[in-house]
Amino acid sequence: MHRKIISFSYLLFVLIVFCKQPQKVIPAKPDAAHVFSRETIEGFCQRDEGISEAAPEYKYDPKSGATGIRFQSVHSSSVLHAMGVRGQDILRAVDHVSIKYPESSDRFSSPFLITEWIHLSGFCSGKIALLTVERGGSILHLRTSAARNQTGSEFTISSEFSESDDKADYIIIEPATNSNPINPQTGYRYTDSQMIQFESMQKKFPNNTLIPRRLTAKEQMDQAALTARIKDITERILTCSVTASEINLVYSNRKRRLEDRLELLQYVIDKMGDNMADNMRKRYEDVKKSIKEEMQLIQKEEEDIQSRCSTDRQMIK
Numbered sequence: 001m002h003r004k005i006i007s008f009s010y011l012l013f014v015l016i017v018f019c020k021q022p023q024k025v026i027p028a029k030p031d032a033a034h035v036f037s038r039e040t041i042e043g044f045c046q047r048d049e050g051i052s053e054a055a056p057e058y059k060y061d062p063k064s065g066a067t068g069i070r071f072q073s074v075h076s077s078s079v080l081h082a083m084g085v086r087g088q089d090i091l092r093a094v095d096h097v098s099i100k101y102p103e104s105s106d107r108f109s110s111p112f113l114i115t116e117w118i119h120l121s122g123f124c125s126g127k128i129a130l131l132t133v134e135r136g137g138s139i140l141h142l143r144t145s146a147a148r149n150q151t152g153s154e155f156t157i158s159s160e161f162s163e164s165d166d167k168a169d170y171i172i173i174e175p176a177t178n179s180n181p182i183n184p185q186t187g188y189r190y191t192d193s194q195m196i197q198f199e200s201m202q203k204k205f206p207n208n209t210l211i212p213r214r215l216t217a218k219e220q221m222d223q224a225a226l227t228a229r230i231k232d233i234t235e236r237i238l239t240c241s242v243t244a245s246e247i248n249l250v251y252s253n254r255k256r257r258l259e260d261r262l263e264l265l266q267y268v269i270d271k272m273g274d275n276m277a278d279n280m281r282k283r284y285e286d287v288k289k290s291i292k293e294e295m296q297l298i299q300k301e302e303e304d305i306q307s308r309c310s311t312d313r314q315m316i317k
Contacts, residue, residue: 036155060101079157130142176190176191205267209256
């Protein structure tokens with residue numbers, strides 16, 4: 001039960017942290033290069049630092065025997081992220097060697113044993129590593145390496161990815177139905193298991209706009225029309241070629257998303273209680289503070305624009 005609470009809360013955390021503004025779908029391509037200190041790389045390779053924060057867990061399909069390691073949350077500043085791994089990715093193979101199920105139950109969730117797979121790739125010895133991951137019902141191959149600079153004080157991690165040409169090589173552990181919405185952080189669809197969790201969230205928060213949901217054709221059209229209208233109004237705000245109600249529509253939409261983030265944030269804090277790690281609690285508190293500050297800025301901005309555009313309209317009359 002405790003593991004389910006943590007997994008559920010990580011999904012909520014992704015929504016809270018990343019869903020700041022309506023986002024376009026971004027390609028699931030790794031960044032060109034990331035520079036890390038020698039101490040950071042040594043901590044990752046020798047002491048598994050940064051692994052437990054990604055909340056790794058084994059995933060196993062008893063029917064097919066397919067096994068993988070899911071990284072629930074991968075921070076954008078981490079070594080794993082630089083290697084091309086993203087939150088909710090399932091590591092399926094390292095250098096074409098498939099992940100094996102642990103031999104004993106006490107090894108089931110050990111992050112130290114999980115990182116043996118990363119170490120076996122040769123990544124930590126300066127070689128090119130090939131990581132095969134499952135993402136949104138698709139199989140991707142990540143080629144990544146860490147190059148030491150001339151002084152040896154820094155390492156540059158580079159990575160590139162390609163989709164598997166032969167998907168028959170891997171049985172998908174967590175499929176993604178084509179009707180599932182696309183995760184804007186990866187460019188791939190949410191998996192069916194994630195959608196089940198989101199549906200549970202929808203029952204708790206039926207009016208929360210951040211929770212991904214399957215939309216009918218009409219709902220998709222209505223959403224696209226609203227997005228286009230808000231974009232048009234936003235462009236006209238610069239010249240005050242807008243009505244007071246149009247300004248209110250734009251800023252109400254922005255404030256609504258922030259209010260929805262706060263709602264989810266408070267739920268996670270209450271749900272986790274004393275089970276939340278200190279570093280994670282600090283991240284939540286930082287996010288909470290940031291949201292409230294942003295809400296104040298948006299309210300002030302709307303008031304200023306309403307005042308300025310009202311003055312302009314009176315001058316035109």
